[in-house]
Amino acid sequence: MKILLTYPYKEDAYRKVGFILPPLGIAYIAAMLRENGHDVRIVDYNVTDEKTDFGKFDLVGISTDTSxxxxxxxxxxxxxAAGCTVVMGGPHVSYRDEEALRTEFCDFVVREEGEQTMLELAGAMSTKQTADVQGISYLSNGKLQRNPGRGFMENIDHLLPARDLLDMNAYRHLEMGGRKMTSILTSRGCPFGCSFCCSTEFSGRTWRARSPLKVVDEITEIVTQYGFDGIAFLDDNFTLDPGRVVSICEEILRRNLDIYWWCFSRADTLLKNEDMVALMALAGCKYIFIGFESRHQKTLDSYHKKTSDVMPRDVTRLLKRHRISVHGSFIIGHPHETRDMIRDTIRYAKEINPQAVQFTILTPYPGTRLYEDVQDRIICRDWDLYDCLHSVIRTDHLSRKDLEGLLKKAYASFYLSPNKIMAGLFSSLRGKGIKLSSIIKIFRGL
Ligand code: B12
Structure with missing residues (x-):
């Protein structure tokens, strides 16, 4: 079957600052389909403005997050309109399947993890036996048919994305400390269940990880075959199993891979595992992205974050000691938050002074516990605005305008402090860390 897999264009803040990564989700699906004899092409409309002739394909798949x-x-x-069968997958339609199907532009929704489901669906389409395919939704005589869920693959060690079907040269602009950076995913699932994040529901509470050797084989291929020397680990929680991280780092060092890398982690795991942190630094880890979320313990608890409000300060100190930069992420706009509480969070961010911060407005994504909890507060259902920069829920003390204004003030207050401007100037001169040009780009992105 001739299959086109697409990643839709979005002019978001990330794109404006040049943070464009290859769409790994559809690359994994492409690999699975190709292995099983299908003729597959991938188009990422964020890096091409081609006018696709859809008529050449039997099936068009589209990857869909909310924004x-x-x-x-x-x-x-x-x-x-070109006569193709249209299949949508990804975190948005997995929980809004009916909405997508009722548009009449979408024939099937593949819910949650897509590799096996899409393969079976493509096979079933020739025989029209879709009723047996687990994990899909479709309309049958106008009625929603939601087939039973598939569950998650237990073993993901064999999975590799088809990077060769992507135009990897189109993603070469992203740099970290002068290194060309691209992404990799080495585990799926998250046991924590933070209320604003869909990962536990979407990828499962049971964490599944690739073995250290397979991970470093993939990194080696990225370095040797594609010429990248910077790696972004996109795992929701790369450090969940410290023993595995240690093995990965040891293997990177054993193979003399000269790479810089960053990952997502949690403050508590890092604080408990300083030996692991030291080894990560040795193996090229330059940045860690950590969700600090709030200054206030009550707010953290209501997100079910399971961390304490002093951890951001402690972990920033720890990582600074190991020369790993911290990208701290904070959320504003909890339904009960006051202006003063948000100011506390901004002050706290400045006080602990990570190298970079991200402030976002609390956004209820379908599939999250938050989405269910704030149903009666949702005041905007324009999914374009679900980008964490717009306020879409009614809060007790602040208007949408207040919150969006506070978000800009948070960035200005953090990045335009004399400390940060000087640090930006020095790092521009040394070609390291967050550059002044990056700070300017961040404001342009907003
Ligand atoms: C990388 C990433 C980005 C990149 C996106 C670029 C890219 N090309 O990937 C950047 C940095 C730009 C980004 C930005 C944002 N992101 Co983001 N991002 C991710 C991240 C960390 C990894 C994505 C990934 O590669 N996953 C790995 C692959 C294997 O999974 P997948 O893409 O979901 O694909 C699987 C299934 O979804 C399905 N599938 C996917 N597409 C298709 C298509 C078809 C046809 C089929 C059949 C199946 C299918 O099968 C795939 C294989 O199993 C995820 C978290 C995560 N773990 O996924 C968040 C995530 C996608 N991001 C999220 C969010 C909220 C954002 C932001 C809005 C906010 C923010 N704070 O960052 C912004 C703004 C984006 C915007 N458009 O406005 C949410 C999305 C929630 C939602 N409902 O939309 C996620 C899920 C994080 C989370 N847990 O909340 N993001």
Whole structure:
């Protein structure tokens, strides 16, 4: 079957600052389909403005997160008009399947992890036996048919994305400390269940990880075959198993891989495992992205974050000692938050002084516990605005305008402090860390 897999365009803040990564989700699906005899092409509309001739394909698949949903419908409409079968997958439609199907531009939704489901669906389409395919939704005589869920693959060690079907040269602009950076995913799932994040529901509470040797084999291939020397580990929680991280680092060092890398982690794991942190630094870890979320313990507890409000300070100190930069992420706009509480969080960010911060506005994504909890507070259902920069829920003390204003003030207050400007100037001169040009780009992105 001739299959096109697409990643919709979105002019978001990340794109504006040049943070464009290859769409690994559809690259994994492409690999699985190709291995099983299908003829597959991938188009990422964030790096090409080609006018695709959809008529050449039997099936068009579209990857859809919430803020890309409207953009994905435009692809679906054109593909449908060209006579293709349209399949949507990804975190948005997994929980809003009916909404997508009722547009009549989408024939099937693949819910949650997509590799096996998409393969079976492509096979079933020739025989029209879709009723047996687990994990899909479709309309049958106008009624929603939601087949039973598939569950998650227990073993993901064999999975590799088809990077060769992506135009990897189009993603070469992203740099970290002068290194060309690209992404890799080495585990799936998250046992923590933070209320604003869909990962536990979407990828499962049971964490599944690739073996250290397979991980470093993939890194080696990225370095030797694609010429990248910077790696972004996109795992929701790369350090969940410290023993595995240690093995990965040891293997990177054993193979003399000269790479810089960053990952997502949690403050508590890092604080408990300083030996692991030291080894990570030795193996090229330059940045760790940590969700600090709030200054206030009550707010952290209501997110079910299971961390304490002193951890951001302690972990920033720890990582600074090991010369690993911290990218701290804070959320504003909890329904009960006051202006003063948000100011506390901004002050705290400045006080602990990580190298970079991200402030976002609390956004209820379908599939999260938060989405269920704030149903009666949702005041905006324009999915384009679900980008964490817009306020979409009614809060007790602050208006949408207040919150969006506070978000800009948070960035300005952090990045335009004399300390940060000087640090930016020095790192620009040394070609390290967050550069002044990056700070300017961040403001342009907002
Ligand atoms: C990398 C990433 C980004 C990149 C996106 C670029 C890229 N090309 O990947 C950047 C940095 C730009 C980004 C930005 C944002 N992101 Co982001 N991001 C991720 C991250 C960390 C990894 C994505 C990934 O590669 N996953 C690995 C692959 C294997 O999984 P996958 O893409 O979901 O694909 C699987 C299934 O979804 C399904 N599938 C996917 N597409 C398709 C298509 C078809 C046809 C089929 C059949 C199946 C299918 O099968 C795949 C294989 O199993 C995820 C978290 C995560 N762990 O996934 C968050 C995540 C996707 N991001 C999220 C969010 C909220 C954002 C932001 C809005 C906010 C923020 N604070 O960062 C911004 C803004 C984006 C915007 N458009 O406005 C949410 C999305 C929630 C939602 N409902 O939309 C996620 C899930 C994080 C989370 N847990 O909350 N992000």
């Amino acid at each position: 890309r949903y409207k953009s994905s419908l435009r692809i679906a409409k054109d593909a449908k």
